[in-house]
Amino acid sequence: MSDRLAFARALYDAVPLYDPKRTPVDLDLTDNTNLWGLPPTAERTLREMAVAKVTRYPSLYAAELKEALAAFVGATADRLVTGCGSDDILDSAMRAFGEPGSVVAGSEPSFAMIPIFAQMNGLQYVGITERADHQPDLDALLAAKPRILYLCSPNNPTGALLTRETLERAVREAPGVVFVDEAYAEFSGVSAVDLAMRVDNLLVIRTMSKAFGLAGLRIGYGIGAPSLVRDVEKSRGPYKLSSVAEQMGLAALRHDMDWVHAHVALAVENRNRLAAALRTRGYTPLESHANYVCVPVANALEVGQALRARGVAARPFAALPHVGDTLRISVGPWEMVERFLEAFDAATMDVNGGTAA
């Protein structure tokens, strides 16, 4: 028997609530946030926040923050839209550009929220398995005639970077709008923003949740042609960013860039050290351009459980195409990585008898 109400939309029968099974654990390396903490001026801004900032409404569309974000990515404020996390940009943009039943095509594996946002907006999601070289299968994606084509670079969970050639062809040949999710672009140093400044069908989606250490504030943004981002802004609606988020985001962009750059460099260094440590153990991690490492490990779900039993969480994926079971490990300070490696050695010994991959 269904507990669905008579007036509920049939569409929502199939929409799941997102549950990455993130139960509290001593050392959580599952969500790719900044494990070094909060940028210092952003933190001071929070502690000194005027009460009046909270009693009144925030700005309508975060105009000041748009200016600062535009300067950061090399765009202009008329080409920028902010949202309550990049999740909100993705959701609002799907609502803005999808007619009921429109096709959203996405390369897989990728961000788990994409099919859910498509369903939430009454759109039809088509997932296309990536190629063995971890590039999207653009022929198959374009054959689906998507109104919205979703790509992610560096991709979550593989860490692979979209080639410039694939990006440019996607934008040239897609029948609708192309989304490029750049949640981890700061760690790769590569971005499609310059292309978004020149074409009218590309929306680049970024966030302050990962490199900037501000995931709890929910600050996402999109960059694209002025008329494109204005429609996302209409769909998003006013007052989506809290005044606390706007002030702290501004403080970080104005005063904490040295901190951000230094910690991006540390994340890249420790990511490479972690990959090397895994290779020493006989594993073959995928080449990552983000702040995590994705490594094929036999029985990853069981290994994930055994890690949890030791107080450490990494994100397991079952049977990823071309690579099989994997673990995705967020990178933080080296002491955290060492603690992970210790738990990993014990967990893989328990589950796989110490045999690699």
Ligand SMILES: *Cc1c(COP(=O)(O)O)cnc(C)c1O
């Ligand atoms: C974390 C993540 C997001 C969500 O970021 P928010 O800005 O916190 O909503 C979007 N896309 C990808 C690929 C992510 O990994």
